[in-house]
Amino acid sequence: MDTLLLSRIQFGANISFHILFPTITIALGWVLLFFKLRFNATGNMKWMDAYRFWVKVFALSFAMGVVSGITMSFQFGTNWPGFMETVGNVAGPLLAYEVLTAFFLEAVFLGIMLFGWNRVPGWLHTLATFLVAFGTTMSAFWIIVLNSWMHTPAGYEVIDGVVHATDWAAIIFNPSMPYRLTHMLLASGLTVAFLIAGLSAFRMLIGDRSEAVKNQLKVGAMMGALLIPVQILAGDMHGLNTLEHQPAKVAAMEGNWETDEGVPLLLFAIPDQEARENRMEIAIPYGASLILTHELDGEVPGLNDFVTEEGEILHPRVAPVFYGFRVMVGTGMAMLLLSWAAVAMMARKRTAEDGTRVCRGADGIGRPMLYAFVAMTFSGWLATLAGWYVTEIGRQPWLVQGVLQTKDAVAQVPSGMVLSTLIAYLAVYAVLTVTYVLVLFFLARRASKGERMRNFERPRSGAAVIPAE
């Protein structure tokens, strides 16, 4: 295999591994702040329990995010030097601002947030929690600005093949940024909602019926039910924006070969790029036109428009974009179904001992639905990865749309070298991802069974505890 392909696989593997953890930390930081504020306000231990459990998950996810992120920042130099040499004048300041305004903030206050509870005044601890959550969101902001700019570049001019910034406001608020940022932040919220619901359902299934766990299940399910309609709406608007700026990508997402009016929405098909047609189509008539133009006979771009006279193909590979899009939307629909069904179950009334009618709450959720939540624990990861694959593969062959092609940015490192590092990274990532998932369930089981194992409830103790100053 050649260096270009290997480097692409390596970059894709690294960023896919990395994004798993920011997706969790971005929203979980805010959820922890919410738990803490509820505890401060009500003094109810169930909020404290929730905080204690989820802060561990946060710490673990954060560490994974940090170490994989450091790998990311070296990748630009080791594998894609052409990227910085060409668009460094735009990408550089954005990355620098991310480090300066986000990474230091979150990394420094993380220590106080995690270990400062009994060392600093309560308000400072709350502030630290806020700053960490704020920092992760800022970091998402800057990196999404850069990524959106790569999809819809604006505010620049090209002099001697090098991009120079002309208008920073236009660069930052480039056309796709608001959509992409909203969609990503909501994705993070949904990932966390289903993670919380899934682990809580798991704890209920192994017999933990405590107030705290039921409360967490409720928080997770409600959060999911609230966010998913917004996400579907945001996704639809995102798609319209893409139609305007990257029609080839939309054609691939829809699997539409010929530009036409009244195009059906394909629920399933097997796109065949060689024959330039689909096999085994299952479709809703006029669907695609309706969704993309909001008119039954609206015009939808076709892939054949993006082939030059000489037969050079200027659209992305169809299959991964097409399937990726369906996996994401399918997962979104499953989220909608499950979370709304759960809310409906929780809202059912029963008669309490004193004769009043009260909501059943998490008790209203039966075992089958608990199993469904456990199955959906990592559904956010699935949809997020699928979404990013659609976006990024859909941009190919461009690295920066219309400015720089991926093949022109790659480093001339011998392919054997890239292959060896790729294998090493993949091995490490596979082991760590599996361990991470196992440890989450292990933590959940331990929290429920209440095993107060030595060394565990007081993590990292073992030496004599010297009282705080």
Place this chain on the structure above:
Amino acid sequence: MTLFGDPAIWLPIVFAGLMGLSILIYVILDGFDLGVGVLFPMARENEKDIMIASIGPFWDANETWLVLAIGLLLVAFPTAHGAILTALYLPVAIMLIGLILRGVAFEFRVKAPEEWRRFWNRSFFVGSLMTTLSQGFMLGIYIMGLEYTATSVAFAVLTAACLTLAYAFIGSAWLIHKMADDFQRRAVRWAQRALVGVVVGLGAVSIVTPLVSARVAEKWFSFPELMLLAPLPLMCGALIVLLWMALRALPTPDDRWNWFPFAAAIVLFTLAFFGLAYSFYPYVVLDQLTIYEAASAPESLIIILFGALFVLPMILGYTVLAYTVFRGKAQALTYY
């Protein structure tokens, strides 16, 4: 923009300075927690937790200085960034995997089932060692002008060992400050041994650099410049002697001087760093690429500079806050 003269002249210098500063801060700060990782197997089983507790709240922020340094290299000197990182492709990958292994070990060793604990302890040590060795190796290759010849690799192997010992030294100096009683006494002994490695390393680099580059030799041994450089080795020598004496006297009964080795280590690292920077200037890649040839467009650098001047003091401020909150002897870490 012309207020201070031509920005194409002074901006690269400012950015080389900022980058140097963050590399120096990185080497000092992550140096001590990597050093603690390298020393990890020397601690007894019941001491391991408190050892980790002494660096637990800091390591993440310490590593961020590496991200800043590499970020500044990337944004200010994109050509050099590509040249350096592709030449150091393999050692960089080893370092990154090392950083991953040790970073996740902080969490997994206490959160995963107890049976796995030895594995994660080992991963913490091995990861730290991979990181320090590969950083030292990169330093060596970098000094040798990014070329792989038998001599340069041999030299890089030497710097790899010496930088590891230097980190072990600053790590044990940190432990002298953070630990008490028997553990503190043993940390003093570790520091003594590692100091020998530091001396060898400083010597090796000082002998080899002028041999590799005629320009550096010229800069070091020709007349007026000699006077500029001379205080550096003299101060280094004096400091090492002082440290040696201090380490023999520590820990004092009232534990008043426990901070001294760490403070001295900081000064020593800083002096060594200035020596290197002085020799390299104005090159980013020795005798091949100057900071002026490698710099990005001034208008982008100004934007970053503006942000950096505004934000860096804040970062320093809250870093000090964090070190103040967790000052004093190390205590067990709990989440509440």
